[in-house]
Amino acid sequence: MENSEILEENPEGIMECECDRTSYTFKLVVLGSSGVGKSSLVLRYVKDDFRDLPATVGCAFFTQLVCLNNTTIKFEIWDTAGQEKYHSVCHLYYRGANAALLVYDITSKETFFRAQLWLKELEREFAADEITIALIGNKTDLSEEREVTSEEAQNFADDNSVLFMETSAKNNHNVTEAFLAVAEELLKQEQNKKVHSLWSSSCAELEEASLEEGHRACCRS
Numbered sequence: 354m355e356n357s358e359i360l361e362e363n364p365e366g367i368m369e370c371e372c373d374r375t376s377y378t379f380k381l382v383v384l385g386s387s388g389v390g391k392s393s394l395v396l397r398y399v400k401d402d403f404r405d406l407p408a409t410v411g412c413a414f415f416t417q418l419v420c421l422n423n424t425t426i427k428f429e430i431w432d433t434a435g436q437e438k439y440h441s442v443c444h445l446y447y448r449g450a451n452a453a454l455l456v457y458d459i460t461s462k463e464t465f466f467r468a469q470l471w472l473k474e475l476e477r478e479f480a481a482d483e484i485t486i487a488l489i490g491n492k493t494d495l496s497e498e499r500e501v502t503s504e505e506a507q508n509f510a511d512d513n514s515v516l517f518m519e520t521s522a523k524n525n526h527n528v529t530e531a532f533l534a535v536a537e538e539l540l541k542q543e544q545n546k547k548v549h550s551l552w553s554s555s556c557a558e559l560e561e562a563s564l565e566e567g568h569r570a571c572c573r574s
């Protein structure tokens with residue numbers, strides 16, 4: 354996590370990063386029940402601010418640039434409304450997402466169950482290697498009212514192969530770390546894809562070479 358920084362986008366929208374060798378744009382959608390702190394997490398991450406916000410209507414859109422391990426990442430963040438009346442349109446917002454934060458409030462078991470339902474919905478809509486998912490337990494500053502233990506959430510995350518972190522948008526605890534963990538995972542997958550495609554093309558070349566060799570050997574005999 355040390356080798357990372359949040360970057361400013363200049364007025365022309367050009368990424369400014371000394372270490373910019375490769376750049377990626379990732380769509381990240383934030384999902385979860387109303388009031389769990391989705392918008393507050395995004396506001397904390399993008400503007401390092403915390404204040405009372407009106408309930409989100411539909412969806413709010415933000416961008417954030419991050420330099421991580423000599424790579425520039427542009428996060429396109431879609432902060433969805435948690436109110437039930439918007440649920441039917443949510444698929445429009447998570448379509449094409451590379452990553453999802455499934456947020457619950459550690460003081461509300463119900464919101465944890467709702468995050469589990471979100472996971473099921475995403476598993477129906479995306480193949481496993483299509484989307485990086487992080488389960489986020491927010492409001493750790495209210496630990497005396499906690500209803501969801503870290504252990505049960507961690508176990509659930511491990512069983513379902515998703516990232517897990519607890520945060521407080523209010524106290525700025527683990528917020529940047531949560532987004533960076535997702536960025537790191539996305540970069541890892543991009544690197545795996547590159548290795549896989551290099552490997553596939555080398556295999557194809559080898560196959561072609563051995564066919565040619567076989568053909569020559571056959572013509573010699």
Ligand SMILES: Nc1nc2c(ncn2[C@@H]2O[C@H](COP(=O)(O)OP(=O)(O)OP(=O)(O)O)[C@@H](O)[C@H]2O)c(=O)[nH]1
Nearest residue numbers: 387388389390391392393408409435492521522523
């Ligand atoms: N104590 C505490 N309160 C928080 C935290 N994060 C958000 N809140 C409060 O929780 C309430 C809801 O926060 P929002 O960020 O609007 O929640 P949301 O999930 O975006 O809600 P919708 O827009 O309805 O989907 C607000 O009163 C926030 O101030 C936190 O980390 N700790």
